[in-house]
Amino acid sequence: MSQLPNIREIAEKAGVSTATVSRVINHNGRYSRETEERVRKAIAESGYVPNLAAKGLRTNRTQTIGVVVPNILNPYFAKLVFELQNALFEQKYATIICNTNESAELEKELLATLMAHQVSGVVLISGHSAPVSMQAVPTVYLDRRPEDILYSPLNVVIESDNFNGGRLAARELLACGCRSLAVIYACKPDVSQKLRLDGFRQTLVDTARKEIHSTEIILADGSAACIRRTLAETLGSKPGIDGLFCLTDMIALGTMGALQLSHVPVPADICLIGFDDSPLADLWLPPLTTIRQDAGATARLAASQLLGMISGVRPLQQNSVVPVELVRRATTRATEGKGWFE
Amino acid sequence: MSQLPNIREIAEKAGVSTATVSRVINHNGRYSRETEERVRKAIAESGYVPNLAAKGLRTNRTQTIGVVVPNILNPYFAKLVFELQNALFEQKYATIICNTNESAELEKELLATLMAHQVSGVVLISGHSAPVSMQAVPTVYLDRRPEDILYSPLNVVIESDNFNGGRLAARELLACGCRSLAVIYACKPDVSQKLRLDGFRQTLVDTARKEIHSTEIILADGSAACIRRTLAETLGSKPGIDGLFCLTDMIALGTMGALQLSHVPVPADICLIGFDDSPLADLWLPPLTTIRQDAGATARLAASQLLGMISGVRPLQQNSVVPVELVRRATTRATEGKGWFE
DNA sequence: ATTCTATGAGTAATCGTTTACTCACAGAAC
DNA sequence: GTTCTGTGAGTAAACGATTACTCATAGAAT
Numbered sequence: 047m048s049q050l051p052n053i054r055e056i057a058e059k060a061g062v063s064t065a066t067v068s069r070v071i072n073h074n075g076r077y078s079r080e081t082e083e084r085v086r087k088a089i090a091e092s093g094y095v096p097n098l099a100a101k102g103l104r105t106n107r108t109q110t111i112g113v114v115v116p117n118i119l120n121p122y123f124a125k126l127v128f129e130l131q132n133a134l135f136e137q138k139y140a141t142i143i144c145n146t147n148e149s150a151e152l153e154k155e156l157l158a159t160l161m162a163h164q165v166s167g168v169v170l171i172s173g174h175s176a177p178v179s180m181q182a183v184p185t186v187y188l189d190r191r192p193e194d195i196l197y198s199p200l201n202v203v204i205e206s207d208n209f210n211g212g213r214l215a216a217r218e219l220l221a222c223g224c225r226s227l228a229v230i231y232a233c234k235p236d237v238s239q240k241l242r243l244d245g246f247r248q249t250l251v252d253t254a255r256k257e258i259h260s261t262e263i264i265l266a267d268g269s270a271a272c273i274r275r276t277l278a279e280t281l282g283s284k285p286g287i288d289g290l291f292c293l294t295d296m297i298a299l300g301t302m303g304a305l306q307l308s309h310v311p312v313p314a315d316i317c318l319i320g321f322d323d324s325p326l327a328d329l330w331l332p333p334l335t336t337i338r339q340d341a342g343a344t345a346r347l348a349a350s351q352l353l354g355m356i357s358g359v360r361p362l363q364q365n366s367v368v369p370v371e372l373v374r375r376a377t378t379r380a381t382e383g384k385g386w387f388e
Numbered sequence: 389m390s391q392l393p394n395i396r397e398i399a400e401k402a403g404v405s406t407a408t409v410s411r412v413i414n415h416n417g418r419y420s421r422e423t424e425e426r427v428r429k430a431i432a433e434s435g436y437v438p439n440l441a442a443k444g445l446r447t448n449r450t451q452t453i454g455v456v457v458p459n460i461l462n463p464y465f466a467k468l469v470f471e472l473q474n475a476l477f478e479q480k481y482a483t484i485i486c487n488t489n490e491s492a493e494l495e496k497e498l499l500a501t502l503m504a505h506q507v508s509g510v511v512l513i514s515g516h517s518a519p520v521s522m523q524a525v526p527t528v529y530l531d532r533r534p535e536d537i538l539y540s541p542l543n544v545v546i547e548s549d550n551f552n553g554g555r556l557a558a559r560e561l562l563a564c565g566c567r568s569l570a571v572i573y574a575c576k577p578d579v580s581q582k583l584r585l586d587g588f589r590q591t592l593v594d595t596a597r598k599e600i601h602s603t604e605i606i607l608a609d610g611s612a613a614c615i616r617r618t619l620a621e622t623l624g625s626k627p628g629i630d631g632l633f634c635l636t637d638m639i640a641l642g643t644m645g646a647l648q649l650s651h652v653p654v655p656a657d658i659c660l661i662g663f664d665d666s667p668l669a670d671l672w673l674p675p676l677t678t679i680r681q682d683a684g685a686t687a688r689l690a691a692s693q694l695l696g697m698i699s700g701v702r703p704l705q706q707n708s709v710v711p712v713e714l715v716r717r718a719t720t721r722a723t724e725g726k727g728w729f730e
Numbered sequence: 731a732t733t734c735t736a737t738g739a740g741t742a743a744t745c746g747t748t749t750a751c752t753c754a755c756a757g758a759a760c
Numbered sequence: 761g762t763t764c765t766g767t768g769a770g771t772a773a774a775c776g777a778t779t780a781c782t783c784a785t786a787g788a789a790t
Contacts, residue, residue: 050503050524052775052776052777053776053777053778054776054777062739062740063739063740063741064740064776064777064778065739065740065741065742065778065779066738066739066740067777068777068778068779069739069778069779071777072778074778074779075738075739075779076736076737076738076739077737077738077739078737078738078739081738081739093521095500095503095504096504096776096777097445097504097506097775097776097777098504098505098506098777099441099442099444099445099450099505099506099775099776099777100441100445100745100775100776100777100778101776101777101778102441102745102777103439103441103442103445103744103745103746103747103775103776103777103778104744104745104776104777104778104779105745105777105778105779106745108441110484110505118460118466118469118470119463119466119467119470119667121461121463124460124461124466125461127460128460128461128487131485131486131487132487135486135498135501138501140484140486140501140502140505141484141485142452142482142483142484142485143473143483143484143485144473144477144482144483145470145473145474156477158437159477159480159482160482161392161437162437162438162439162440163440163441163452163482164439164440164441179435182392270671299671303671303673306673307673325461326668329612329641329645331645331648331649394745394746394747395746395747395748396746404769404770405769405770405771406746406747406748406770407748407749407769407770407771407772408768408769408770410747410748410749411748411749411769414748416748416749417749417768417769418766418767418768418769419767419768419769420767420768420769423768423769438746438747439745439746439747440747441745441746441747442745442746442747442748442775443746443747443748444747444775445745445746445747445748445775445776445777446746446747446748446749446774446775447747447748447749447775448775
């Protein structure tokens with residue numbers, strides 16, 4: 047039960063005042079080289095670690111960032127969180143990660159908890175905007191932009207170039223020779239997903255070629271069973287579909303599973319393209335062609351903007367768009383003869 | 389920039405002292421029903437949230453738990469963390485999650501950060517034991533048991549019944565009629581994996597049947613490329629292998645990919661069984677037979693034991709073993725004729 | 731010799747809570 | 761009428777850091 051040493055003990059041990067110890071720790075203020083050495087020695091010998099609760103109380107800076115995520119079980123979000131954490135830890139910030147399970151109510155509760163913990167900033171992947179009580183906390187909206195976001199020097203949005211992603215997907219399918227396209231998504235697309243959809247539609251309109259048809263497949267939910275059912279129905283009523291754009295990788299993998307079960311060769315009969323470049327996309331067989339959102343770049347940008355706002359820098363722009371790129375793997379290369387299956 | 393309200397403002401608004409407000413908030417001490425109502429009203433009206441840094445400073449209880457995990461990108465660990473978080477949040481505890489990327493050095497640094505944050509307790513999935521400076525913090529070692537763990541009323545180990553899991557895997561393969569088995573794992577198995585291996589070996593010894601052979605395939609690393617290469621070599625030099633036990637699901641999926649690429653039908657030619665019951669096991673095609681570690685049960689047990697220790701209860705046992713179970717899916721059912729592929 | 735300036739370091743107030751003491755008051759017991 | 765007991769609520773001292781002031785000293789400038 048030996049109590050942890052506090053700053054007073056260090057001060058005593060080094061024969062200085064607590065103020066001096068604090069100054070040495072924070073490289074803040076003046077002290078002689080000799081004093082510094084004595085203090086550092088005392089710290090090292092006693093294994094002293096400053097109490098961040100006390101520090102946070104005094105300075106209102108807790109060195110803690112709250113990250114709110116819809117579902118950490120989704121590999122893409124896990125990647126995003128992983129990268130965020132790395133970037134923040136480098137700057138000595140700890141990360142409190144919260145799952146909302148897509149529930150707006152739970153999200154409110156979690157944000158209140160984060161406020162209680164006096165987080166220095168918040169990263170929100172949510173699609174909702176934060177309550178007014180949080181306007182004083184620097185916030186980065188990541189990946190999903192809330193519709194009713196209130197712009198302020200403490201709010202910033204970072205999102206992938208979803209519109210262009212949708213366009214790239216459409217072009218790739220067309221380049222593979224697909225003529226009857228379908229886009230497939232869960233019934234309540236968020237703002238980001240709508241942009242992907244817009245980019246896709248716009249591209250088809252722009253090509254303005256009579257022989258190209260397109261339809262939309264809307265899923266009641268994202269489960270494998272639902273995908274199988276809905277896909278079977280659609281393929282039954284509209285035969286000839288030869289290109290599918292799935293608005294997320296998870297849906298793409300579910301779709302691929304459904305196609306494999308019905309012995310539809312991919313990409314020979316149907317080309318398939320996802321969105322996210324989830325770690326699974328590359329692991330799957332056949333590896334999924336997809337639109338890559340660069341989780342590392344996005345997370346690093348989010349971290350730097352957030353830390354900037356925390357240290358009082360007004361963000362240069364309220365809205366950053368991270369480029370996306372097509373990652374061509376095995377589900378769109380129009381191969382000769384047989385595909386990966388059958 | 390309106391400052392958050394503090395307890396003094398609430399006290400003023402309700403016409404009582406801060407002590408009374410605190411007592412009402414913590415259901416601690418005496419106050420009349422009428423006073424309580426006035427205080428609650430003031431709290432609700434001002435959206436007051438107690439400052440946990442101050443509370444933690446005073447009480448040494450920060451309502452925060454540190455969770456240290458080797459790699460949150462591994463779906464099984466993600467599930468564990470997810471469940472832990474749910475269980476802890478229900479009890480009003482926040483969770484700081486840290487990734488060690490399997491680095492012992494980074495782990496030390498992360499633990500120091502957690503100490504600085506005055507966490508109330510720690511959950512460690514690591515294989516190493518915590519440094520002595522952390523002996524005062526209640527700790528749950530999860531999933532992987534450190535070899536040199538120091539038992540104390542503040543240390544507890546929770547692990548799956550790995551030995552029995554190994555046994556179940558061996559029995560399942562034998563029940564499928566496999567006669568030439570192999571177990572496949574990465575070169576530095578941790579304690580848990582060694583136990584799985586022991587259970588597997590022991591079962592083969594126990595059956596004591598001459599016609600049953602077994603070998604071990606040791607991977608230099610867990611990458612898909614390495615699995616493919618090593619597997620090809622082994623299958624080349626020792627033909628006839630008809631049952632594979634992979635010590636983790638991720639290895640199992642890599643193995644399955646390698647087999648699919650070499651057109652080996654699963655389970656017709658080779659039966660395959662994993663360990664963990666990662667969310668991917670069920671998503672994959674064909675769905676993977678595996679030994680399920682119940683992440684939900686494990687996490688809930690960990691949370692309750694940790695919160696128990698935090699509130700001063702001596703744990704009943706230092707070492708809890710959570711049962712595992714065989715989940716039979718499509719990679720071991722010896723089907724008639726063709727398997728899922730070819 | 732006096733004043734000025736720069737440097738190094740200490741004093742003490744402060745952050746927002748909790749909680750050990752203290753106390754006023756009302757009713758009960760004597 | 762006095763003492764005792766229980767209840768409700770206030771006072772003020774912590775908790776461990778940071779930092780605005782203050783001050784002693786020494787060397788430079790006058």
